[in-house]
Amino acid sequence: MTESTISAPRRGVPIWAQIIIWLFLVGLLAIVAAGLSRAQQGTVQPGQVIDNFTLPLYSGYELDGKSEISMEDMRGKVIVINFWASWCKPCEQEAAELQTAWKQYQPTGQVVFLGVDYVDTDPEARVYLKKFGITYANGPDLATRISQYFRIKGVPETYFIDQSGVLQYVQIGPFSSIDQIRAQIDPLLK
């Protein structure tokens, strides 16, 4: 005669709980993957169509009398978007060149220079603009929406957009000469 034992039946995880757990894990992995993918993305690349965005302009730096402009307003023209900040020392290296280039292209009416002030304070931004005699349209990047769209890594960065709204060239860092600026604009005007 032997003793035998009856073991308690194993209770597995209910099917509904397993489905929830797997869905949760897959969802979590998808979120992490999306975040990593975005973090590894560089700035917007040439060939990409730039979506419409609006930029409020500093008083005294309006374009065609408008205190706020959008990409749609500038369609049909070559657009040069320059991200800068008053606390950015390399930005000072190219400020004069950008203003000189603007003065050369302004009479043609085919090129628009747009300065986007990145995480700056109003008084210091105005001091900077006045210091370098900048006259083209400039405005603050409120809540960093525009810089986040372009995925900039720092300042200065300059984006050249053609008449169709397609990004053609990205300049990371300051320009060393005005010829460098002209080399990007002139081919787009032909």
Add this chain to the structure above:
Amino acid sequence: MRSSRFTFYILLLSLVLAGLWTGSAYAQGPTPTDNEVNRIARQLYCPVCESTPLDVCPTEACRQWRDLIRTMLAEGKSEGEIKQYFVEQYGVRVLNEPPNRLVSYLVPTVVILFGAFMLFRGFQMWIKPSMTESRLEDTKPEAKPFQDLYIAKLEEELKKRK
């Protein structure tokens, strides 16, 4: 006598009015102290430097932002108004705490508790099933549990080898 008393009251009234007039000059408020500025700056992050609170950030840009806080405090702006201004200018990431606290804290808490519960259930299932019942049985092999069958076969093999 009457004229002196009248003069006295006129002088008194003038002094009171003068006191009220000088009192109105303080409407703008004194210059905020560094502690008052840092009390707000501590709740903000430098928009440029990663993970650096604004009160300890050493850069020139951070000094400008602290000056901006000082200016806004001197203008009579409240802490909420100043923080709202920074959010509008630089985005919600400048805040040291998420704006929607209930969702931001409740969701991770629920997720962690749920995960802990699932781990606990998993550990429970790893524990060997306890002896819940034992009784005498007949010797029918099909009635015995797998372990008893295995032991019985082993004993049988050992007996054969003797």
